[in-house]
Amino acid sequence: MGRSSDDGYRAGFSLIEILVVVAIGLAVTATAIPSITTVVGNAKLRASMTSLSGLLQNCRMTAVQQNKAMTTYFQVQPTGLVGYVKLAGGSTTLAKQDPQVDMQAPISKLIPPLAAGSPAEIATGVLGFTPRTETPSFNTRGLPCLFAGGACDNYGFIYYFKDRRITSPGGWAAISISPAGRIKRWFWNGSAWID
DSSP: OOOOOTTTSSSSOHHHHHHHHHHHHHHHHHHHHHHHHHHHHHHHHHHHHHHHHHHHHHHHHHHHHTTSSEEEEEETTTEEEEEEEEETOOOOOOOTTTTTEEEETTTEEEESSOOOTTTOOOHHHHHHSOEEESOOOOOOSSOOEEEEEEEEOOEEEEEEEEEOOOSSSEEEEEEETTOOOOOEEEEEEESSSEE
């Protein structure tokens, strides 16, 4: 049988019980927030790399369709890193009508990842070619090239990106373009580059 208010007890929780429950809730939340930040950061990094792959593919298709060499440039804006497509050898200034991708801050482009705690570069043997890190262009046949003085010599390229939100071993990504034009996304899992 329950206690009545006549016994001197009141129904409800004591202040100590409430404080214990609140403390447990705060501890669980404090433990979960870094994991949530990492998951969200990794999702945004993957989305940005997928968008950038699409932009590079757009550059390639535009070069073939317009029968003109096209270049993908990178520029840091207040909103973050932006990749955009322009006619090779023309103006490099970003314009509203240019095909573009805004990679969410704080993603930055690095050549190559040399910072402390950064992963090793993707090996040439894994890529199957010796990559360049300059600004990529695509010629009229859709092959990646280095545009200079009207010439567009065929090369493969690689670019490394870091999301500074992610403090765990992850947060690194790369985009490679083979000399044949294959665009591939890579992600660092803490011990190896995977796609």
